Amino acid sequence: xxxxxxxxxxxxxxxxxxYAAWTFMRKSRSFSKKSDCADDCGxxxxxxxxxAAH
Amino acid sequence: MNxxxxxxxxxxxxAGNPNAGKTTLFNSLTGLNQKVANYPGVTVERKEGVxxxxxxxxxxxxxxxxxxxxxxxxDEEIARNVITGxxxxxxxxxxxxxxxxxxxxxRNLYLSTQLLEYGVPVVIALTMIDVFEKRKHEIDIDKxxxxxxxxxxxxxxxxxxxxxxxxxxxxxxxxxAPKLPYELNGDSPDGDNSRIFARYGFISNAxxxxxxxxxxxxxxxxERIDRILTHKVFGLAILxxxxxxxxxxxxxxxxxxxxxxxxxxGALGDGVRTLLPEGILADLIVDGIIAGVGGVLVFLPQIxxxxxFISILEDSGYMARAAFLxxxxxxxxGLHGKAFLPLMSSFACAIPGIMATRTIEDKRDRxxxxxxxxxxxxxxRLPVYTLMIGAFxxxxxxxxxxxxxxxxxxxxxxxxxSVALVVAYILKRTILKAPPPPxxxxxxxxxxxxxxxxxxxxxxxxxxxxKRAGTVILAISIILWALMxxxxxxxxxxxxDQQTESANPESSQLRNSFAxxxxxxxxxxxxxxxxxxxxxxxxxxxxxxxxxxxSTLSIIYNVGKDENEQSxxxxxxxxxxxxxxxxxxxxxxxALTLMVFFVLAMQCMSTIAIVRRETNSWGxxxxxxxxxxxxxxxAALITYQGGKMLGFE
Amino acid sequence: xxxADLEKGETRTVVSVRGQDAVTRRLMEMGVIPGVSIRMVKSxxxxxxxxxxxxxxSLALRKSEAESVELARPRDNE
Numbered sequence: 182x183x184x185x186x187x188x189x190x191x192x193x194x195x196x197x198x199x200y201a202a203w204t205f206m207r208k209s210r211s212f213s214k215k216s217d218c219a220d221d222c223g224x225x226x227x228x229x230x231x232x233a234a235h
Numbered sequence: 236m237n238x239x240x241x242x243x244x245x246x247x248x249x250a251g252n253p254n255a256g257k258t259t260l261f262n263s264l265t266g267l268n269q270k271v272a273n274y275p276g277v278t279v280e281r282k283e284g285v286x287x288x289x290x291x292x293x294x295x296x297x298x299x300x301x302x303x304x305x306x307x308x309x310d311e312e313i314a315r316n317v318i319t320g321x322x323x324x325x326x327x328x329x330x331x332x333x334x335x336x337x338x339x340x341x342r343n344l345y346l347s348t349q350l351l352e353y354g355v356p357v358v359i360a361l362t363m364i365d366v367f368e369k370r371k372h373e374i375d376i377d378k379x380x381x382x383x384x385x386x387x388x389x390x391x392x393x394x395x396x397x398x399x400x401x402x403x404x405x406x407x408x409x410x411x412a413p414k415l416p417y418e419l420n421g422d423s424p425d426g427d428n429s430r431i432f433a434r435y436g437f438i439s440n441a442x443x444x445x446x447x448x449x450x451x452x453x454x455x456x457x458e459r460i461d462r463i464l465t466h467k468v469f470g471l472a473i474l475x476x477x478x479x480x481x482x483x484x485x486x487x488x489x490x491x492x493x494x495x496x497x498x499x500x501g502a503l504g505d506g507v508r509t510l511l512p513e514g515i516l517a518d519l520i521v522d523g524i525i526a527g528v529g530g531v532l533v534f535l536p537q538i539x540x541x542x543x544f545i546s547i548l549e550d551s552g553y554m555a556r557a558a559f560l561x562x563x564x565x566x567x568x569g570l571h572g573k574a575f576l577p578l579m580s581s582f583a584c585a586i587p588g589i590m591a592t593r594t595i596e597d598k599r600d601r602x603x604x605x606x607x608x609x610x611x612x613x614x615x616r617l618p619v620y621t622l623m624i625g626a627f628x629x630x631x632x633x634x635x636x637x638x639x640x641x642x643x644x645x646x647x648x649x650x651x652x653s654v655a656l657v658v659a660y661i662l663k664r665t666i667l668k669a670p671p672p673p674x675x676x677x678x679x680x681x682x683x684x685x686x687x688x689x690x691x692x693x694x695x696x697x698x699x700x701x702k703r704a705g706t707v708i709l710a711i712s713i714i715l716w717a718l719m720x721x722x723x724x725x726x727x728x729x730x731x732d733q734q735t736e737s738a739n740p741e742s743s744q745l746r747n748s749f750a751x752x753x754x755x756x757x758x759x760x761x762x763x764x765x766x767x768x769x770x771x772x773x774x775x776x777x778x779x780x781x782x783x784x785x786s787t788l789s790i791i792y793n794v795g796k797d798e799n800e801q802s803x804x805x806x807x808x809x810x811x812x813x814x815x816x817x818x819x820x821x822x823x824x825x826a827l828t829l830m831v832f833f834v835l836a837m838q839c840m841s842t843i844a845i846v847r848r849e850t851n852s853w854g855x856x857x858x859x860x861x862x863x864x865x866x867x868x869x870a871a872l873i874t875y876q877g878g879k880m881l882g883f884e
Numbered sequence: 885x886x887x888a889d890l891e892k893g894e895t896r897t898v899v900s901v902r903g904q905d906a907v908t909r910r911l912m913e914m915g916v917i918p919g920v921s922i923r924m925v926k927s928x929x930x931x932x933x934x935x936x937x938x939x940x941x942s943l944a945l946r947k948s949e950a951e952s953v954e955l956a957r958p959r960d961n962e
Contacts, residue, residue: 302913305909338940339939339941341915341940345913345915428909428917431909431913431917432917432918435920458925458937458942461926465926465928465929465935466929467929471929555944558944559933559944560928562933562946563928563929563930563931563932564930566932673907673945673946673948673949674933674944675911675914675943675944675949676944676945677914678935678942678943679942680942
């Protein structure tokens with residue numbers, strides 16, 4: 182049953198799982214104070230005013 | 236970067252009030268040669284572009300739109316840091332171009348005077364001069380330049396007027412030191428206020444000397460429009476009408492391109508089936524990837540339309556009016572006037588919305604806004620709403636011309652907003668108690684939205700949507716497919732169900748898969764909502780991201796489909812889906828229940844991550860996920876059971 | 885009287901802006917300082933906030949903020 186098709190599919194699934202895990206890790210790291218634009222929805226172009234609360 | 240010794244690379248900052256025409260000027264000077272990033276450590280957008288000045292190029296930095304430089308806000312602090320050269324990787328600007336709206340000269344010049352105080356050479360780019368002259372006002376630009384002590388150039392981005400002159404002037408004043416034309420006396424009894432008085436005193440004088448108002452009436456056009464649009468009674472009705480029109484347009488205009496995309500993906504799937512040998516790989520590509528990613532990408536036309544309308548409403552100046560109309564309601568429930576903006580952007584996506592709450596100074600006000608922002612129906616819910624409406628409420632009209640779909644859509648948005656207001660009311664009176672915060676906001680004059688800005692905004696958003704479909708949604712689709720495909724039933728072709736197969740198109744494969752087992756496990760919990768285990772699978776998956784519901788359903792009805800079945804659209808698959816007893820799984824009531832659930836539930840990993848980051852607390856994050864999802868469950872339960880009691884199906 | 889009491893369509897001159905907080909300061913930076921004249925444009929559907937015209941542009945603010953702006957009596961106007 183270990184034919185080429187199965188191998189490709191297995192690789193794709195592994196890739197998807199790795200990507201999902203990697204994304205999750207990256208997002209959890211963004212839990213720290215370091216901030217950049219969210220990669221899903223972009224960053225706010227409309228921040229208009231003021232001092233973030235402490 | 237110092238190619239020919241005596242002509243060093245220049246750094247130029249573009250500063251100006253919001254709505255002064257700064258973005259238009261920036262686009263016109265840099266063309267497509269720009270990049271957007273963030274200032275280090277904050278979510279204030281940093282926009283840079285290359286401006287070719289004659290034979291040399293300069294980096295043009297677009298500062299955030301601001302009214303003042305006195306650092307009471309994050310934007311102001313950043314702008315000041317850029318001007319004084321204190322921002323990492325941003326050289327101190329050689330010249331500041333101060334964008335000034337000629338139709339609002341005094342207040343716009345206030346920022347210019349502050350810029351002068353930093354000792355960096357300043358040139359004033361006077362925008363909206365055409366509008367100004369249309370009002371029969373006359374401005375003596377030379378006189379203005381003379382009294383202010385800085386060069387003033389009239390620019391018109393549309394007509395390219397003043398671009399070259401601006402470039403020449405910039406080069407000319409590099410290295411010069413501006414002389415402050417007025418005195419600042421910080422020791423006067425008025426304290427800091429004396430600086431404000433000094434600046435405005437100087438400005439009034441300069442304006443008086445150089446401007447002749449032939450027509451005393453100002454901004455009356457906007458006021459006349461507002462007589463209707465912010466009318467005490469009609470204003471709110473018009474707001475509702477505008478939203479209704481937008482939703483109706485989103486539905487009707489998107490139908491054709493969506494159908495095309497759908498049949499396109501269908502054809503793609505069939506093509507792959509004929510090209511590839513039958514087997515596991517073809518199954519993955521067709522049932523997993525094409526069904527999952529394609530299922531979401533089909534909604535691209537609607538996303539484009541949604542952002543088209545949002546951009547137009549923002550750019551025209553109507554958004555500010557909407558905030559004006561609704562502020563009383565906001566302050567009633569104890570929300571900050573500034574909360575309107577984050578909440579409004581949450582209709583696009585809660586993430587920029589939550590990041591925009593940084594404009595709110597008080598922590599309790601800010602948290603209250605963060606906690607309710609995800610109730611605003613974001614664009615990821617749009618595919619879910621549309622799918623449900625398309626499957627069960629399409630083509631029906633109310634009063635003969637308003638489509639039921641648009642009304643339902645409006646109702647979903649309204650439900651989100653109402654629940655948000657109630658929750659805010661409760662929060663602000665219990666755990667986040669604080670007095671109602673202030674509200675000071677400019678109502679910019681109405682303007683024709685700039686096509687370019689609108690399209691740029693639309694494309695950016697569309698690209699993010701596509702990117703997301705190609706990355707996160709793709710990965711989730713593959714994983715879900717695998718969970719539905721494995722383990723393989725021992726006899727994949729023979730259906731071993733006890734029920735009659737003809738009434739039951741689902742194969743035993745799906746039922747016995749990992750995902751199927753998971754779905755069955757949670758079925759008792761969602762049964763009272765009228766959902767079966769397949770919807771359960773999709774529901775669990777959608778906690779990663781809302782639009783995954785569509786992908787999952789698409790995969791489920793593809794994997795669970797008999798081999799000889801025609802490839803059909805997702806909508807017809809949903810309409811025809813039967814449960815184990817041969818009854819229809821989906822009814823209009825189920826669809827409505829699912830929509831209600833999606834309005835209120837917290838199903839978005841990214842939002843959870845952002846909330847954790849912005850509140851810096853897992854406690855608040857977990858609180859939010861729990862109360863929102865709990866609320867969603869209760870509301871869905873009430874919808875379904877109540878609907879059944881009333882005799883709906 | 886204060887800005888909060890100004891009738892629709894009326895124009896008066898600002899005498900003083902009370903308060904030392906960030907709100908007062910922002911109001912002044914937006915051009916609401918002694919000597920400037922303000923016209924009341926209208927109030928929002930529920931009576932609050934109000935729209936004023938100052939220095940030729942429209943500004944919306946809540947009545948509670950408008951109360952800190954003291955206006956001249958009519959004959960003190962220029």
